[in-house]
Amino acid sequence: MARIAYILLCHKDPQGIIAQAQRMTASGDFMAIHFDARSPKAAYAQLVEALGDNPSVTFAKRRVKCGWGEWSLVDATLQALKAAEQAFPQATHFYMLSGDCMPVKSAAYARAFLDRDDVDYIESFDFFKSDWIKTGIKEERLIYRHWFNERTQKWRFYKSFEWQKRLGWTRDVPAGLAVQIGSQWWCLRRRTVEAVLDFVATRADVMRFFRTTWIPDETFFQTLVRHLVPDRDIRSRTLTFLMFTDYGMPVTFYNDHYDLLLSQNYLFARKISAEARELKAGLGDLYTSGRMDFPISDEGRNLFRFLTGRGRQGRRFAPRAWEAGASLGRERELLIVTCKKWHVAKRLIDRVGQVAGMKGLHYLFDEEATELPDLGGIEATLAKRGRHRRAVMRMLFEALDTDRLVICVDPSNLALIRDFHHDRAKVRLLEIECDFTDDYLTGHARRVGLAGAETPDAVIARLLPTLRSDMAFESEQIADAAFAGMEKLRQGASLAENTLALAAFLDIPADQAQEIAETHYLFTD
Incomplete structure (x- = not known):
């Protein structure tokens, strides 16, 4: 021994x-x-x-x-x-x-x-x-x-x-x-x-x-x-x-x-x-x-980076030099769906494609594995997509042969949303407001490495209020940005309210918007 x-x-x-x-x-x-x-x-x-x-x-x-x-x-x-x-x-x-x-x-x-x-x-x-x-x-x-x-x-x-x-x-x-x-x-x-x-x-x-x-x-x-x-x-x-x-x-x-x-x-x-x-x-x-x-969860370093990183995320005061003269095109429409529950936004975009025939892409600026057409390598990594965001979107409009495109963006990526709203193209934003149960937040903490399967319940219980506050803060930042023509889809809203929001955001007839809003599994975790 x-x-x-x-x-x-x-x-x-x-x-x-x-x-x-x-x-x-x-x-x-x-x-x-x-x-x-x-x-x-x-x-x-x-x-x-x-x-x-x-x-x-x-x-x-x-x-x-x-x-x-x-x-x-x-x-x-x-x-x-x-x-x-x-x-x-x-x-x-x-x-x-x-x-x-x-x-x-x-x-x-x-x-x-x-x-x-x-x-x-x-x-x-x-x-x-x-x-x-x-x-x-x-x-x-x-x-x-x-x-x-x-x-x-x-x-x-x-x-x-x-x-x-x-x-x-x-x-x-x-x-x-x-x-x-x-x-x-x-x-x-x-x-x-x-x-x-x-x-x-x-x-x-x-x-x-x-x-x-x-x-x-x-x-x-x-x-x-x-x-x-x-x-x-x-x-x-x-x-x-x-x-x-x-x-x-x-x-x-x-x-x-x-x-x-x-x-x-x-x-x-x-x-x-x-x-x-x-x-x-x-x-x-x-x-x-x-x-x-x-029980070993080993989440200490990820948790420390997360907690100390809150409030340190800098903002750019102006577009980068290579972006200064770039535009998606005046004739194009970029529709941005932002939601912390990625599966909800992905389902919505898929339903929009099925019902309204509009082309959409999932979290291409947040998720490396998002399926994209070949753009000559500029789409290869998240770092490249974020660095050349307008160029990537211009090429996607051309590759998909459309002037209307729906994409998902995480609410934490406010700089990207703000940047697109400054473009000469027509840009609209839909925020999806979801309910966050303790079970969902616990699963989220484990998915992003802030907790492990063996993390004690007491540790998770202390972490949940911080996560909930963090998500509320991101929503407040989006509201404070006061984007023109922004719409909200709410998990707790009535069918009529959500139909109205979707019709305005997508600029589609009310019957199509209602069919999308009626999707029974839309908010299911």
Whole structure:
């Protein structure tokens, strides 16, 4: 059975660290602590006094003054790793943690998870080919030498960087190494740790190289493990759940994230807020609970992107340059049906074709799989269709040999609706107003990845009001745009009201409009 030695890097909150160490070791695991040498001596003395008699806790023999982006973080990790490897011969796995990490599964679950596959868990992607680095310098991290910290010695960092570039003073990666990059939060098997420590002791050239790379904690272990261990024995992922904002800052978790964290396919999470006492207490109790039933939905990142993206959707102030002189044609009519329930709008368009003989297209600007005629490749992707929207519509009018065309557009795509309404063609809009039951919204959340089949009901219940509000907001935006000649088809309206709206929108006789409005399955979910 797996027994875990936790490698804990920390620099503050000695009481929290003591509680974390006692909790982990009470379940039969181990902990090696490196406490930043920049931190107060009194805080470190407090740790030693409280945990020094615990046989399952050890301390790094040498404390390092740590700085973000520096070799010191790797050095501190190696100090704790060496201490753990020597002190705990029973340990089968070594798991890297920080003081901001907390378990999101029980110890029993974590051991069973690690026993399932005999592999190492460490993110390791090709440094040069992957897009892991989103901003800032990339290959310059490696080919130049970095003696100074960019955050605390900015002038020296960039001045030495500039002089090396001017002099062409670059260097090569040590022979035989393919540099990898990934998260520093890993879990390695004992034999892998022993191989890494042996490598460190014998390859002085590699150690010299990494000592002057920038942010080596994202490359050092990732590169060495991939160099020493067969690919089949590596899972290129972290077992610690973490997310980053659009600004590259780690997302912090609070008391109301308990259910979300438990449903993710990870063993730990960071960063847990120091103020989230209720969350910390709950996760601490969870670790020693022996619980094994954890429904995994893994929707955390999709949910975060959805919630943070609300309100950030920018608007264009004017048509793009390539669109400025474009028009669908004065003689043409574009009829836009907008509805959040795509199946309702698709059924309506199909019925319009059957009853009134008008040609229609489904969500061509929202759904990649919408069936379209060959337009020479411009229709191939959603990105191309959206970028060249007027050109696409002109070509569709010609390809379908018609001057009247009905299309579906999602209500969130207000910029596209507004853009078409500014065209010289005759453009009319029909909004279909539907009822949204809790069951429908739950299904919608699962379809778009905001929830999974195993997401707890309590999590979904908290999400539903947000989804309902989001859909109401989109409808309000359309109403505020005050498009001329806009009509509404309502699920709860009378047959007469919906017939009138369809007749006006489609400009067809009332009997045809009524036949369409009478479609019994139109609003069925």
